[in-house]
Amino acid sequence: MSETESSTSAHPYLLDGRRVTIGDLLEAHLLAAGDKLTFHRPRKNETHHAEVSAEGGGTIRLPAGGKVYRSPSRAAGVAVGSGSFDGWSAWQTDSGLFLDALRQQLLDQAAAQPQPAGEADKxxxxxxxxxxxxxxKSARQAADTGAEPVSLSVRDLLGWWGATGRGAVREQIEAELANHGLVTQPPFEQVNLESTIQLVRVPSESASTASSAGDGEAAVREPGPTVGTIASSMAGVTGIKPAADLDEAVTQMLLNDFSQLPVMSGPYKVIGAVTWKSIAQARHRNGESTLAQATVEAREVRYDHDLIDVLPVIAQHDFVLVRGPKNDIAGIVTASDVALAYGTLASPFLLVGELDQRLRALITDRYTLAEVTAVCDPNHTRNLASFDALTFGDYVRVLSNPACWQQLGWRLDRVAVTRRLDDIRKIRNDLMHFNPDPLPRNAEPRVRAVIDILRTYTD
Structure with a gap:
């Protein structure tokens, strides 16, 4: 393959949120249909074979059965028969280059091209x-050379994408990390914004039967809030040794305004916990009770456990101890912590609900269903049968349409109003998915301002 051929067809948008595919390598002439691929496993004394195919826009064909796979990782897993693999680091061409190296070439070519229009406006x-x-690239190099991995907070990671919350950029970040063969440890979507994460390499092989999360063909879990997204879950924990006396425990709880105190013989070993309730019951039975007599069971959960599944345990026991990525006790989550984290969402949630209703009423009153369908579903693929089938995004599409806006007769700037509505759409998505990250500081007044406009112009 010539140098000229390998330097064409690089796409700048690959740097901005889309995973590189086999089809991209074909289009850039970094691969060609029919190229042979091998996957060597020296420790197992195995070698698997495949070839590049143009079928499906760019795939890997396995000789057994002739099936094609868009995902290199999926192809590697099927070739071996079990386990999970980073296919980009598994398959290599006859020239000895791994698919991962070709992917890096493509990304470098894209970076060398002029930035897309609008980049300078940032x-x-x-x-x-x-x-x-x-x-x-530098983070990848650090991970490859065994140097200290790049460490930063989740908040600082988001800053590289100009974001303050994960809702709008989570998939983009995951895609760009995957393009560089990186993941965060612990996963950035499973811990709170102040938690420290490291950029590490995608594991080359694991015992899991699921495909490696490197190329997007594997089933993608739509994450709900995990226990780790509650700030206190990773904020450390103050405990007391089992040899201490009960008076010391009471003193610690009073000085720190604790409602419970873990009893621990080390960062990994939990004996139980004392609470005001357990202390009262112990001293009611015996005024000279020991710490052991006031100690009750402490429930433990992992930081990556779905929060929705843990809420009943917290409601019943008032708290849980949280084991972090290193399996140590990383923090504690109480019912008050959960209420504090989600109580701030109540007012914006109600405001967005009112805005949604007012926009639907406006569109129902001013336009026919045919007019709305012409804007929102011109190809009739959604079969919109009523106004109830419209989404918030549909409201924005209708009002963004110059002809529809003109029908309103409002002496307001269409672009400014619909831009604000699109910003609110992103806020609404975070609320509807109960994204645990804080909303932008100006989210509530921005929603209120649009509601005031609708009240003024429609009431």
Whole structure:
């Protein structure tokens, strides 16, 4: 393959949120249909074979059965028969280059091209896609050479994408990390914003039967809030040794305003916990009760456990101890912590609900269903049968349409109003998915301002 051929067809948008595919390598002439691929497993004394196919826009064909796979990781797993693999680091060409190396070439070519229109409009505080690419390359190099992995908070990670919350950029971050063969440890979506994470390499092989999360063909879990997204879950925990006396426990609880105190013989070993209730019951039975007599069972959960499944346990026992990524006790989550984390969502949730109702009433009153369908479903693929089938995004599409806006007769700037509505759409999505990250500080007044406009112009 010539140098000229390998330097064409690089796509700058690959730096901005889409996973590289076999089809991209074909289009860039870094691979060609019919190229042979091998997957060597020296420790198992195994070698598996495949070839590149143009079928399906770019796939890997396995000789057994002739099936094709868009995902290199899926192809590697099927070839072996079990386990999970990073296919980009498994398959290599006859020239000895791994698919991962070809992927890096393509990304470097994309970074060398002029930035897409609009990139220069971003504020200086937000890195460009090309700058982010170079940063991820350096993180990859650190991970490959065994140097200290890049460590940063989740909040700082989001800053590289110009975001303050994970809702709108989670998939983009995961895709760009995957393109560089990286993941975060622990997973950035499973811990709170102040938690420290490291950028590490995608595991080359694991015992799991699921495909490696490297190329997007495997089933993607739509994450709900995990226990680790509650700030106190990873904030450390103050405990007391089992040899201490009960008066010391009471003193610690009073000084720190604790409702419970873990009894621990080390960061990994939990004996139980004392609570005001257990202390009262112990001293009611015996005024000279020991710490052991006031100690009750302490429930433990992992940081990556779905919060929704843990809520009944917290409701029943008032708290849980949380084991972190290293299996130590990383923090504690109480019923008050959960209420504090989600109580702030109540007012925006109600406001967005009112805005949703007012927008639907406006569109129902001012437009026919045919007019709305022409804008929102011109190809009739959704079969919109009523206004009830419209989404918030449909409201934005209707009002963004110049002809529809003109029908309103409002002497307001259409672009400014619909841009604000699109911002609110993202806020609404975070609320509807109970994204645990804090909403932007100005989220509530921004929603209220649009509601005031609708009240003024429609009431």
């Amino acid at each position: 504020t200086a505080r937000v890195p460009t896609a090309a700058e982010r690419h170079e940063w991820l």
